[in-house]
Amino acid sequence: MTLDRRHFLAGAAGASATLLTGCATPGAADKPMPFFIGTAGQSLMPRGKAPRVVVAGGGWGGLTAARHLRKLAPQAEVVLLEKNPVFFSCPLSNKWLVDVVDDSFLTHDYLRVADRIGYRYVQCEVTQVDRAARRLHTTAGWLDYDYLVLGPGIRYAYEAWFGDDAEGRAAADATRRRFPAAYIPNAEHFTLKRALRSFKGGDWVMNLPPPPQRCPPSPYERAYMVAWYFKTNGIKGKVTILDHKPRIAPIGPGFKAAFEELYKDYITYVPNAHVQQVDPFNQRIRTSAGDMHFDHAVLMAPHQAGDLAWKADAIGRRPDGQATGWTDVHPQKLHLQGDDRVYVIGDAVGQVSPTFRFYPKAGHVANQHGQIVAGYIAERLAGREPAVRLPDNLCYMMVNASPREAISVQFDYQVGAEGHIEQKQIDDNDRRAGLVVENFRWAGLKFEDMFG
Numbered sequence: 001m002t003l004d005r006r007h008f009l010a011g012a013a014g015a016s017a018t019l020l021t022g023c024a025t026p027g028a029a030d031k032p033m034p035f036f037i038g039t040a041g042q043s044l045m046p047r048g049k050a051p052r053v054v055v056a057g058g059g060w061g062g063l064t065a066a067r068h069l070r071k072l073a074p075q076a077e078v079v080l081l082e083k084n085p086v087f088f089s090c091p092l093s094n095k096w097l098v099d100v101v102d103d104s105f106l107t108h109d110y111l112r113v114a115d116r117i118g119y120r121y122v123q124c125e126v127t128q129v130d131r132a133a134r135r136l137h138t139t140a141g142w143l144d145y146d147y148l149v150l151g152p153g154i155r156y157a158y159e160a161w162f163g164d165d166a167e168g169r170a171a172a173d174a175t176r177r178r179f180p181a182a183y184i185p186n187a188e189h190f191t192l193k194r195a196l197r198s199f200k201g202g203d204w205v206m207n208l209p210p211p212p213q214r215c216p217p218s219p220y221e222r223a224y225m226v227a228w229y230f231k232t233n234g235i236k237g238k239v240t241i242l243d244h245k246p247r248i249a250p251i252g253p254g255f256k257a258a259f260e261e262l263y264k265d266y267i268t269y270v271p272n273a274h275v276q277q278v279d280p281f282n283q284r285i286r287t288s289a290g291d292m293h294f295d296h297a298v299l300m301a302p303h304q305a306g307d308l309a310w311k312a313d314a315i316g317r318r319p320d321g322q323a324t325g326w327t328d329v330h331p332q333k334l335h336l337q338g339d340d341r342v343y344v345i346g347d348a349v350g351q352v353s354p355t356f357r358f359y360p361k362a363g364h365v366a367n368q369h370g371q372i373v374a375g376y377i378a379e380r381l382a383g384r385e386p387a388v389r390l391p392d393n394l395c396y397m398m399v400n401a402s403p404r405e406a407i408s409v410q411f412d413y414q415v416g417a418e419g420h421i422e423q424k425q426i427d428d429n430d431r432r433a434g435l436v437v438e439n440f441r442w443a444g445l446k447f448e449d450m451f452g
């Protein structure tokens with residue numbers, strides 16, 4: 001049976017998932033209208049007396065921040081800028097790939113959510129951030145901010161594979177179109193699902209990029225769901241996991257047991273497979289662990305903070321001047337180093353600790369960052385110094401779709417004696433149905449927190 005959102009949310013976030021193609025108007029806070037035609041050179045909306053908080057990027061982090069700002073800082077004008085008309089959730093998308101949940105479980109239209117919660121939503125792309133002037137330029141016009149929350153998610157650094165000349169860009173484009181990673185919502189996910197449905201057999205290859213990456217355990221979950229699909233539908237296919245790491249992590253023993261007991265005939269796991277060359281035209285991949293042809297592949301170039309973070313000049317630098325690829329934030333306050341009017345949330349957040357380095361790039365963490373930063377801004381608007389809050393993380397990974405079974409991992413954080421954030425990791429490797437139930441309960445609560 002395919003589950004839809006109603007089974008879990010009991011109507012709480014029961015907005016229909018109508019796929020809108022229009023834009024929201026910035027002009028009507030109480031009643032957004034479906035279409036707004038703006039141009040880049042005009043002012044997007046006039047300044048009122050209220051302080052303005054702009055949230056750029058309406059993913060797991062941005063949606064949470066916008067909703068909590070509305071609640072915690074009712075005196076502020078809250079504006080959400082998002083390039084897509086419809087939200088598509090990456091969490092649970094591996095289950096959607098094999099029809100454990102349907103489209104309506106993963107999608108929400110932004111306009112309805114903004115309308116219900118009472119912030120302004122503008123469908124547009126942020127093209128430039130002028131931090132000195134506290135002004136954003138977008139495809140629909142420019143607007144000024146008092147506080148800015150950046151939640152841009154990630155980008156794929158295809159140039160690490162192909163270089164940045166015309167030929168390289170063509171290879172990157174072909175890779176993204178034909179063999180997408182499907183780690184950025186949402187068109188890529190549909191390409192991936194179509195590829196799985198039309199796969200007639202042969203070699204299905206997935207590579208894992210070097211850390212840090214978005215949701216480290218989810219590529220294994222995806223490989224297992226694809227293997228389950230082959231096994232269930234009698235498809236003579238083999239999934240090869242080319243892992244940059246020396247072993248499966250996190251929840252390695254749980255994934256390994258599922259591999260041994262359920263998918264030995266369907267999965268080949270290759271550790272230490274560092275990608276050296278990718279040829280999307282001849283369907284070949286070369287790694288330090290070997291060279292292979294593929295019939296279909298999920299090709300994952302290294303991850304970095306989304307383009308918007310680069311446009312905001314928010315990327316950190318190493319001592320040699322090289323970009324770190326991730327934003328340079330105050331580890332506990334989450335604003336940019338040197339600019340306390342600009343906060344970063346979610347996957348784009350850079351190193352926060354010298355020991356574990358990065359928070360897991362997970363929707364759970366992005367959601368918590370959204371809450372935390374909304375609280376920080378509300379406190380500052382009220383003239384108070386915010387107390388530091390740290391996130392936690394909880395991730396469920398389905399390893400079998402019949403019967404439905406999952407494993408999970410939890411992370412807790414605290415500030416240690418040295419003043420650094422410390423991480424505690426608890427793996428639950430015991431594959432069982434109860435964790436699937438918990439996973440859907442978790443999703444229901446998160447969606448309620450983001451969509452009201």
Ligand SMILES: Cc1cc2nc3c(=O)[nH]c(=O)nc-3n(C[C@H](O)[C@H](O)[C@H](O)COP(=O)(O)OP(=O)(O)OC[C@H]3O[C@@H](n4cnc5c(N)ncnc54)[C@H](O)[C@@H]3O)c2cc1C
Pocket residue numbers: 056057058059060061062081082083084089090091092093094124125126127151152153154182183184185214215218222306307308345346347348361362363364365366394395396
């Ligand atoms: C297959 C898969 C499974 C996963 N499973 C889990 C899981 O089980 N649990 C979990 O916690 N996490 C999971 N994750 C990770 C989770 O999806 C991410 O960590 C989370 O989405 C990060 O939130 P974010 O707000 O930082 O980025 P996103 O959710 O990606 O949001 C970024 C938003 O910014 C918008 N944007 C970017 N640039 C611009 C611009 N210039 N102008 C306007 N808008 C812009 C984008 O359109 C997007 O909507 C999974 C990810 C994948 C791919």
